[in-house]
Amino acid sequence: MTSTSEQLLGSLPLFAGLEPGELSGLLAACDLETGEQLWQQGERGDALYVVEAGSLEVAGRLPGRGELSLATVGPGDVVGELALLDSGLRTAGVRALEPTRLLRLGRVEFRALVVSRNPSARLLRRRITEIACARLLQRHRTLSSTLPGVFVHAVATRGAMARPPDLEYLRWLPFFREYRAAELEQLLASASVERVPRGAVLVTEGEVSAALFVTLNGAVEEVIRRQGGSIRVALAGPGRGFGYAGLLARGAATATAIARERSVVLAVAPRELERQLREDPFASAVERDVVGALRQAERPQARLAIRRNERGET
């Protein structure tokens, strides 16, 4: 890696605080010709890329319409960072608009570092989770801008204390699947388990969430509500989290969380959340969860794009 590359990486918030020497061992340079595809929509993601020079076009296909240009990115921009957290499908294709130099951080290399408990990898992982949370909040804001009418305020409440479901059941749930029984017991002891009726509001849009919540039984939906309508941005069924994106991105919640079914939820208070995020099963669970939440938030965006297309709008 050249000194220019190191300088560029040092200036990016994603890599702030990491030693240039460590980064040079992690990232590899690669070049694209004009028009060359970095990845196709629908491919499995395997790396994050930093644009060092040149520019890339991000373009997606939606059902029933041709390719749609979504964004242009240039020097200093990062693309594909979710691939480090999740091996899901790329939701849009990326190609070079001109000769472009990229710095590649592969998922395999990154995960190997995480497993070896490398402190820099942990820091980078936390940053990527925060970026994913910030992106989720931005997606919600974009969706809310499509709704007419004024914000509908709802008062958040907390549920009555409840007994947690048994450990055998909990370890089936996506959030806890990497937990050992003893670790899970510790988590339960440091958080509260609450029972809420259908329709209860747990997080209010525009306010700081009282906790990171995980649904244990039932389902909680996250909605953006305006007088002119509402959009559901996520449904958190058993083993799915909600209410934490604002906490991790240091901002207010961008959606209101309402129990769609009578539910039992785990609530991890903000101070405990910071402590838990330093623990491996919890950090991994939040990573997986935020990627899932981002994918869920794409669904209404895609539907809106199709509707705009049907109306002949661009």
Next chain:
Amino acid sequence: MCRVLAYLGRPLPLGVVLYDTDNSLVRQAHSPRMTAMLNLAGFGVAAWDPRSVAPHEPLLYRSTALPVYDRNLRNLARKVAPTCALAHVRGVELSEVGVVSELSLHPFHWPGTRVAFAHNGHLREFDRMRFSLVPHIHAELQRRIGGMGDTEWLYAVFLSQLRDPYGTPAANELADAAVKTLGIVRAMRELHGIETSSPTNLFATTGRDLVATRFSFDYGWYPDVDSLLEVDLPFVSLWYTLGDAYALHDGEWTMGSDYPICSLLLASEPLTVDSSTWLEVPEYSLLVGSLDREQLHVELHDLDV
């Protein structure tokens, strides 16, 4: 958990969606990607072709044979290009109580009626509530129920919500019947104190109009001992894609982008491994599709039953 496919639009060779795509319905029978359950307990399809004899009647093919080895089905699928189809591969849990029987095969389509019906899901504790449904079923239809499975009973309740169970309901009447059917089931569950998760993705079509629900009663609540927990933890999936025609584009099976949009494919799982041109039907939703002079209308409604 079963897998379902529904199609409405331009004539489409059945073989494409049953066999040709890399996650075709028949492939989903033995290698599903979004459920832990195999779907080897039977196959069925109802297919409408306006150029056929008695075009309002579907071709109905149901068999307990494994569709991947069913040469009759394979040959038939190569020759038929319907404008509407409802196909189903049935999954049953691995147990001594599961039954593989012709009586249980979807889609259901009783002679003389105009609606084909299929279900992806299962009503837990159905044995407790089955006979409480009787008052909600037309006397004449009660006599036609041949099995004890939840779907056939749901079909009878559904038909009984139509103004004329033997008529051809429009899309809005199909949608009303779906909502009323779920409402009746909700009431019977309350009557019997049934509070366990019961996915109820329903599909009903007349060949011109179709409705589908992505719905679950008491989602997220399971019995203490439950062999279907792994299958039911995620909300039972349902996806759709739409465009002018489903065809090979640059070597990939996708919907085309020409106008007008007149084809809709709906399936428990995208029919291709690349799912990026498919959209999920939102949970707790009702999808209504109707075809009017080559123009497709699709609506999504929140389903709060």
